[in-house]
Amino acid sequence: MIVRCQSLEQSYGSLRVLFGVSFEVESGCTGLLGPNGAGKSTLIKTLLGQLPLPPGRVSVADLDPSVDPLRVRQLVGYMPESDVYLPGQNGLELCAFCGQLSGMRRADAVSRAHEVLYFTGLGEARYREVDGYSTGMRQRLKLACALVHGPGFLLLDEPTTGLDPTGRDEMLQLIDDVAHKRSIDVLFSSHILRDIEQTCDHVVVLNEGRVLFSGSRQDFQHQESRWLHVRVKAGREKMAAGLRSAGLEVVSREGTGHLEVALGEGQGVDAIWKTAGELNLQIRHLAPATVSLERAFEKAVDAGDAQ
Amino acid sequence: MSHDDAKIYDQGYRPFEGELASPRSRFLTIAANELRQAWKSKWFRRIAWASFGPLIVFAVLVVVTSRFAALGGQMMEDVWIPFWGIQMFFSMLMVFFIGCGAVGEDLRTGALVVYFSRPVSFMQYLVGKWLAVSVGVLWVTLLPGAVLAVFRWLAEPDATLVDFLLWLCALVTVSLLLALCMGWVVLAVSALSGRARAAGIVWVILFFVSLGGAEGLSNATGIYELNAVGFGQASEQLAGILFCRDGSPAEVFWLVVGQLGWAVVGLTVVLFRLRRWVRV
Numbered sequence: 001m002i003v004r005c006q007s008l009e010q011s012y013g014s015l016r017v018l019f020g021v022s023f024e025v026e027s028g029c030t031g032l033l034g035p036n037g038a039g040k041s042t043l044i045k046t047l048l049g050q051l052p053l054p055p056g057r058v059s060v061a062d063l064d065p066s067v068d069p070l071r072v073r074q075l076v077g078y079m080p081e082s083d084v085y086l087p088g089q090n091g092l093e094l095c096a097f098c099g100q101l102s103g104m105r106r107a108d109a110v111s112r113a114h115e116v117l118y119f120t121g122l123g124e125a126r127y128r129e130v131d132g133y134s135t136g137m138r139q140r141l142k143l144a145c146a147l148v149h150g151p152g153f154l155l156l157d158e159p160t161t162g163l164d165p166t167g168r169d170e171m172l173q174l175i176d177d178v179a180h181k182r183s184i185d186v187l188f189s190s191h192i193l194r195d196i197e198q199t200c201d202h203v204v205v206l207n208e209g210r211v212l213f214s215g216s217r218q219d220f221q222h223q224e225s226r227w228l229h230v231r232v233k234a235g236r237e238k239m240a241a242g243l244r245s246a247g248l249e250v251v252s253r254e255g256t257g258h259l260e261v262a263l264g265e266g267q268g269v270d271a272i273w274k275t276a277g278e279l280n281l282q283i284r285h286l287a288p289a290t291v292s293l294e295r296a297f298e299k300a301v302d303a304g305d306a307q
Numbered sequence: 308m309s310h311d312d313a314k315i316y317d318q319g320y321r322p323f324e325g326e327l328a329s330p331r332s333r334f335l336t337i338a339a340n341e342l343r344q345a346w347k348s349k350w351f352r353r354i355a356w357a358s359f360g361p362l363i364v365f366a367v368l369v370v371v372t373s374r375f376a377a378l379g380g381q382m383m384e385d386v387w388i389p390f391w392g393i394q395m396f397f398s399m400l401m402v403f404f405i406g407c408g409a410v411g412e413d414l415r416t417g418a419l420v421v422y423f424s425r426p427v428s429f430m431q432y433l434v435g436k437w438l439a440v441s442v443g444v445l446w447v448t449l450l451p452g453a454v455l456a457v458f459r460w461l462a463e464p465d466a467t468l469v470d471f472l473l474w475l476c477a478l479v480t481v482s483l484l485l486a487l488c489m490g491w492v493v494l495a496v497s498a499l500s501g502r503a504r505a506a507g508i509v510w511v512i513l514f515f516v517s518l519g520g521a522e523g524l525s526n527a528t529g530i531y532e533l534n535a536v537g538f539g540q541a542s543e544q545l546a547g548i549l550f551c552r553d554g555s556p557a558e559v560f561w562l563v564v565g566q567l568g569w570a571v572v573g574l575t576v577v578l579f580r581l582r583r584w585v586r587v
Contacts, residue, residue: 080424097340112323115321
């Protein structure tokens with residue numbers, strides 16, 4: 001377990017931001033999903049030990065940020081959302097300085113800076129001043145600075161902010177490469193659901209300071225789906241009519257060959273089998289419909305608001 | 308070769324297997340970085356080397372006047388006071404380059420996130436920034452002053468080891484006080500100004516006001532202690548007293564308190580501007 005939070009509360013003065021947040025982040029690439037103002041950045045700052053918290057509530061790589069925040073920050077690579085740079089420095093100098101701030105010797109830091117800047121595609125621009133970098137280049141530089149000291153865990157806060165579609169795809173490819181080929185665990189915070197869907201295996205869903213879901217992304221998308229795909233050998237319309245009579249919601253999509261059936265409260269797949277049996281129809285396919293992450297997220301937020 | 312093999316990010320990245328040092332020495336990294344950035348400026352380099360010019364001049368004067376004194380002439384009264392006045396001016400220039408953007412530019416560009424997402428504590432950040440400014444001040448005060456003290460000791464026939472050690476003690480005292488005071492004042496100016504250029508203008512004005520203003524005030528009122536109101540004037544007066552061993556303990560007390568007071572005010576301003584990060 002890379003990150004463990006237990007009943008975490010955070011406030012800025014009298015404004016409560018996180019309400020009893022509990023979740024666990026496993027190895028791999030985890031998406032921290034939530035709309036603006038959900039508390040994602042506050043959560044990340046808490047993980048870095050930048051905000052006060054009682055001991056024992058949070059664990060990052062088996063360390064408590066409230067007890068040993070400096071050690072946590074040494075093990076973690078953080079890519080902030082905001083535009084950050086030290087004026088008057090070029091990419092190489094900034095990246096090497098970040099490595100030194102993490103504890104690397106200067107020679108090691110400079111050598112590593114070259115490596116990670118090439119890795120993130122900034123090899124040719126590493127001697128240019130950061131002031132002159134484009135938005136995409138600055139995002140890559142931030143990722144390089146997060147990687148320079150060889151962390152085992154990356155915290156990426158909105159890494160595709162401000163990028164055009166090509167830049168976004170390239171950044172996501174980099175993140176995917178880091179998470180799945182370089183064995184670096186990643187917590188990827190974003191409100192752009194397609195980014196999470198493209199790279200992450202697990203998700204933590206936050207809304208208004210509360211965790212709505214924590215676990216596998218596939219489970220999240222299936223959990224929020226009460227829809228099933230049903231395909232019969234013959235008599236599709238007859239099956240649709242029979243299911244409607246049984247009180248189920250049915251959508252018949254032309255061209256797909258299957259029916260979309262929604263289970264209501266207290267209803268299970270038995271109703272579908274029973275209907276097929278009564279009509280003497282053969283079911284050839286019965287599986288949960290995979291809902292897009294965006295739809296699953298909208299449902300989760302609506303359900304959370306309703307509570 | 309497949310398309311995937313040709314992608315540049317499939318090459319070059321390796322896990323880092325070296326050691327990461329303990330966070331305790333991070334203030335040295337910060338100070339070294341500040342000095343490295345300042346050194347990039349050709350004007351800073353010129354000033355750093357030019358600050359040894361007065362040392363050469365005064366060293367020659369010491370040697371010449373000691374020979375002249377040996378021939379029966381009059382020894383130059385004292386080299387320390389004019390020397391210190393000139394070196395203080397160089398200090399102002401060094402601090403201008405190192406300190407004026409030290410905190411303000413970090414605030415403006417969001418660089419504090421870079422520092423505090425690393426194993427760097429707030430105290431190390433502050434100490435590192437102050438240390439960089441102090442090194443600049445000591446470079447133009449303590450270093451040439453120590454060399455001049457050696458010249459005097461060797462050149463003057465009446466100078467003893469005790470004299471040399473007393474000069475060194477005086478030099479260390481006034482240099483460290485000046486570094487303490489100038490360091491926190493310029494960091495405060497930087498923290499309030501946000502832009503290095505604006506902070507630089509304010510710093511230069513403040514320096515000259517602290518010199519002439521305090522002296523004018525003291526002369527106008529006849530109250531010696533008012534020299535302590537300006538950190539530049541306080542340092543100059545204190546140097547005169549300690550080097551020449553001519554002054555009362557009360558005068559020394561107020562001059563030291565005056566400079567420490569400026570340092571405390573500067574530190575307070577910096578802490579206020581950076582209050583969001585104090586608990587990091």
